[in-house]
Amino acid sequence: MPRTTTSLMLLVGALGCTGTIGEGGHSPTDSPDVAPTPAQCAAQGPAASTAILSRLSARAVDRSLEALFGEPSTRAEELLHDAPGGADLVGSIDVERQLDFGAQVGIAEGPRLQCGETTECRTRVATWGRRVWRRPLSDAELDALMALPSGRERMTRLFGSPHFHYVPEPVGDTPGVAELDGWARATRLAFALTGATPDDALLDAAAAGALETAEGVRTEGERLLGTEGGQRWLRAFFHWWLDLDHLADLDKDPEVFGDWSDAVPGLYRRELDAFVDALVAGGRLGFDDLVSATWTMENDALARYRGHSAPSSEAFVRVERDPAHHAGVLTSGAFLATHARRYETSPLHRGLFIRERIFCGSVGDPPEDVEVVAPDPDPSLTTRERLAQHRADPACATCHDYLDPPGFAFERFDADGRLRDTENGLPIDASGELRGTDVDGFFDGAAELGARIAESAQAQRCFSRQWFRFLRQSLETEDDECAIEGGYDAMQGADRDARDLVLALVTSDAFLMRRVAAPSDDAEGEER
């Protein structure tokens, strides 16, 4: 099929500080947030992006081992040594690592495949082969496995093989958009919704041809979301979206935050997880609640840390908080403490988050060779006042007028994530202005900012984009724009439930198909 997406390319142009995705420039331009129309998407026909043959990340392998063997695993993380995204190309040492990894799993789990030349044995090996390679094994492959002298070697072979470590999506060589087969769909769906390899029920569905339709995929998707693995992965989205990679080892300057302890990051993590769980348990994972709820989940340790005495249990329970200051996950301890410096808040980093992750606005980098100098500490000023000094420079203000003010909304929360009334004995001004969005205007404090975000179509579209990236673990291409818009549409229903968005995304063409690019003449001929 010829490419018909040219008109959609408008979406990803360079739009400066107020752009939507794309690279951005150094000066703001007031381009509106343009989404593809239903007519454009209909005219476009099936759209899906090409993909690079991917390799399972160590984390995905560990989660798969957990799903398969029922025990927590760090084996892959210890042995495979790859980066979190996992798509690194291999050298001979990486091949060795895969073989050693296979050998270790073989030693641990080999007894499961220790059996003789019986039909039962062959069936058992075939079952495990399908689980590990995520597709049925051919007779020749099964023969080769049966010929190995021990269960250990069979398991080693399964887990050391490129069939396990790579995620092949065979669609042939004809340029155009091609349907993925049921096995490839099962793999995409399982890693998207549970972060791990498909379970037996999903593989059965693939074998029965149930994944050949979007409806069939949706049925399985709904089921997976309800599994324990699905629930865990749902939480993982929020950690990813809120950029909490460093939460676990977050530390704060003891001279400024004397009662910070190693226990706080764990409490903040559990607060966020409990909040998401509570929304799901309530039957609706609403975008509005996520960004504007004035309640949170606390246990006694967290309540004590925050200096109030509400719950008296180890378990996290719902606690109403000051509606003037709170805004769902945006005022979670986890978000506020990670988006701050060790010794003071950073409205810039919090504002950058609002700009990039909430509104999907691009942010230009500071121009080359301009001194990018953080303001020196000054105890006679508030953080806001010190930042005002650098915004006074017109060269900086072109972008920072878009970045710092949304971050000021959170100034009532210190760098350790706790509410504060004053800074350096001075009153705090948490007012600010949103610019370059569909809900521009002035606000005072996080609650008002959250309320604006909850009503923003741009923010909800961005939420769909963020989910897409998380589910695919890669950046979208222009071919994916209609799928992202479809996710947004799905969340406009009666419930405005984010799970509808997720299901719409995993049943979109972008998920069910794959583009085969026309052969390119690439840079193969260059001097090597």
Added chain:
Amino acid sequence: MSRTISRRRMLRGLGAGALGLPFLSAMLPAGRSVAQAREVPKRLVIVYRSNGVVPDRWFPTTSGGELRWGANMMPLQRHRADLAILERLDMVSAMEDPVGRNPHDLGTSHAAVARPLVMGPSGRYASAGHLKDGSAGGPSIDQLVARRLRGTTLFDSLVFGSRAGGLPHTPINHAFWRDRFEPVTPMQDPAEAFARIFAPLGDESASRAAEQARQQRLLDGVSDDLARLRGRLGAEDRRRLDAHASAVGELEDRLAHLGADLCQTPETYAGGTGYQGVGRYLTDLMVHALACDLTRVAAFQWSTGESRIRFSGHADHHHGLSHGGDSNARVQEDLSEADRFYAGELAHLLDELAAVEEADGSRLLDHTAVVFINEVGKGNNHSKRRLPFLVAGMPSVFRTGGVVDARGAAHADLYVSVLRALGYDDRTFGIPEHCSGPLGALLR
């Protein structure tokens, strides 16, 4: 350097529990011969760090015809005769890169590559939130040389790092690249690095025939799987899988090489931890691998671009500090401490290279070109001018012992000189537009 220690004892000391006995160890016949005399080979080592330097306290000044060293370079003073201090060397390729704009992505991926960044499938070169895309524009100098030496030694190259992790396909995280979209992930685990590189040398266990047969079956099986997998894939994916096949080939090559002249195992790991401890041990392993001619090309990556390492006692991490003002005394002192740290670690590397005696009585350092690189010149303006690069070693080839004024030449020129020093006759490195041949001032 030649201290013989029981490898098994060493593995225990390393706590290599998770790894167990690595793959290759079973494949080796017992008993090794020590390296024989022959012509001393040339080696290349690149060391990367980030966030620029405090220029005033780094570059030497001249007063009364006498060179006064910058305070932060003092840890290197004992190696002054082996050191060429680059002045006015510019990262020209990065200044004119039409694709990249984040100064740290640019600096890190140009530092050893000198080619424009390329965009990824998403049409971006990097950074949209925390998902990144795009790649350096081609192979880094070390990998280019490694490719030419393919098959000469057990390892084409060895790349190490300390806290050099990050997302793949992300220019800012990788200084070293096999090619575009193929970053080299550094080895960062001391126990693993030791086991992979040295454990296969001299396993003294008696009967390993059964284990060998098992490993051979596994390797054969993987080769079969690879061929079958290849058959199921489209052309694009096949290209990607070919890199895997070539890695399997390299592993087989290494099997074939085993039994050739190898030398003794290195010093036991004293258990140093943390950024410096891990870095030191891996530096020592790197030198030992070079001394044993297990590889002729090595690289070391300290942290990543825009390094977030926080040194003890500092108010903020390195990148945060690097955006402090020039007049902020506390920040400048902390940054200086970081500069002295890296200078000190480089001095340690040079100590080790100088301590190894080759068969003809010369030093390993006499045959090794060491290039110390950085992503930017100065942190708070991301300057691509006046790069704080150093070249060390091969004093009969490089004009060591003082300052080499590059007069605004491109850093790609420096790499052409390095290629010349290694015996190649390249006229250019990176893209020709940003390279004007060897840096004459650097060569004797």
